[in-house]
Amino acid sequence: MLSAAGDAGTPDPGRSYDPPLTVDLRGTPGSVSWRPADSELHIEPGTGPDAGVLPCVVLADRAGCAEFAVLQDTLHHLGVPSVRVDAETIASLRLSTAVTGDTGGMSAVLDLDGRRIMPTVVWARHFSPRAMPATADAVETLLRAESWHALVRQLCSLAPASLPGNRPGRLEQLAGAARAGVRVPRTVVTTSPAEAAARLPGPRVVVKVVEEHFVETEPGLLTGVLPEIAAREEVLRRPALDYPVIVQEHIEHDAELRVYHVAGGLHGYAVGKRSPDSPWREEGEVTVAPVAVPPAAADAVRRLAALWGMTYGAFDLLLRKDEVVFLEVNPDGDWRWFEAKAGGHAVSTAVALAARTLHLAALGNAVPPAPLDLVDFLLLGARRAGSVR
Template sequence: MSDSGSVLVLTNPYDVTADVVLRLLAERRVSVARLDPGADLHTGASLTATYCTGGQQGTLRTASRELDTTRVRSVWVRRPSPYEGPAGMSDQDRRFAAEQALWGAGGILASLSGACYVNHPWNNRAAEFKPAQLSTARRCGFLVPSTVITNDPCEARTFASHQPGGVVYKPVWNTPYRVDGQPHSVWVREVHGTEITDAVAVCPHMFQAKVDKAFDVRVTAVGSRLFGLRIDSPDLDWRYRQDLMTCTAMEVPGAVARAIVAYLAELGLIYGAFDLAVTPAGEWYFLECNPNGQWAWQPAETTAAIAHALTDQLERGPDR
């Protein structure tokens, strides 16, 4: 194995997307440790950090290895389980343990000096806020659909009445939702002014001018390496019936590529999954960017290229 430092992968044990990159790192003989801190740290793994004026030290012990955390070259924050605390404790004690783990272990793992983070967990969290995404996208040169986020029903209805092409509703966060006890996804959908009721006052709602799109595009960015995918779907939200969509690799125009790189830089990200809509006139509109979006669902050639780009980044570590 390489002696230039380990790669630490933070994810749950069922993350098959991470497995794709882990296999490539193994082929390159890069030392790797895999940890699901929300679960592993109360099933046998241990994490220790020591701080003093002269420096800091740290050790991670798992069932298979011991790692000097001061020599971690890269941290890939994939899909770790939430910090929930050990089972079998009272609700109050479990909540206490979960919060101590989040602020303790989570803080240690987010503060590994000299490591390259893909992406840093704090930057991931900040970049998940839809208002921050829209504001950043506008500053970085993207076309952004007219959007209002409000809990004022009158403001929402007024906004809708001024959009000649129609309005869509989007949740500002993917909150787990159930109908009759069954998981239920809240898809992007078109709404009419008469559907906007006073219930909007319960919480902020996001309404956006409907883009007259010819097709959708997913751009997966790993630093300056961009992987464009055209998505043709009969649905407004292509995620709704993915079996009906077709995907084709495509080039990203220069102006859009520059906006993407600027966006990543402003939010301190290395990885981002950008969703865009392209009009019949060839205008590319920013819809959102998931800083930790899935990518292994794409055609095999695109998936392989993204996996190699991520592996390159993790193997290289921080820019010196």
């Protein structure tokens, strides 16, 4: 999880959320990181038309995120070559892409900074065009950012495999979960929080934005607009807005779970916190513990992941007696922060194995996955190397 900086500011009664929180990544160095394979499982470049082309995992992220640093180190030890590109430095790359088609479908070969690679797996997370540095020319800035973002997005479609999979929006998630028979909070999307609160039961409501929880006003400067739990009577006095927000019933619950879905495997954490923004404003007060995912929650997560075509997703759930309540799923959800709070590296292990399996499958290779104890051992070194980013 990215760390916060700056003052929360002064409350504004006209806003539908708590005072914003600022995350300042300006000056965080981006990079293009090449990691060759480091084991006997390394697949050498092909012969014939593909001579000199290296099958490679492509990771696209932004500076300041540790997840891919650890993943890349682990893939290196597992015999999987990779290149990681941060949004902040991608414009420095020199690229030529050959897109070819035959009866087997489309494929792409990249000449990237003088190296020829064939993406076997492409995983893009937090890769936003807004993170790319601006120039004095506004048109050029937008064109450059949107072009690189479009290329990475379309490489996800051309590669044999991509992560995280589909990216359903928040409203699509709620509607899909409800249709699938999973309980969701009663929800109103509105420009008038007061009118929405009047339609919902209970003494409290939840207010959240429709899109991402952070907006980037300039490259590297993010402002969090985090979900809040507010007294219904207070929301009834709020003025109308000029943009839509989500207002939901607040559901009393016995437990809150974060469940990571990784290629069908599930890894659960029980989360204890006073408010939705506690991980940002009072990190030390948040408790995280690894737990077995209850069968009803496991069934809901797997059904929803299949419904939305997600190989990876961070699901937020509530447990109330024997009932599972779906809140949302984040296709880019960080996992290192949860592992650090809870101890262990179950999700890091799972994503490394999943990426390696997809890479080998793209090559038609039936090498069995590495044993979990080997991956855990490799992660000990990777955690030290990738913990500071």
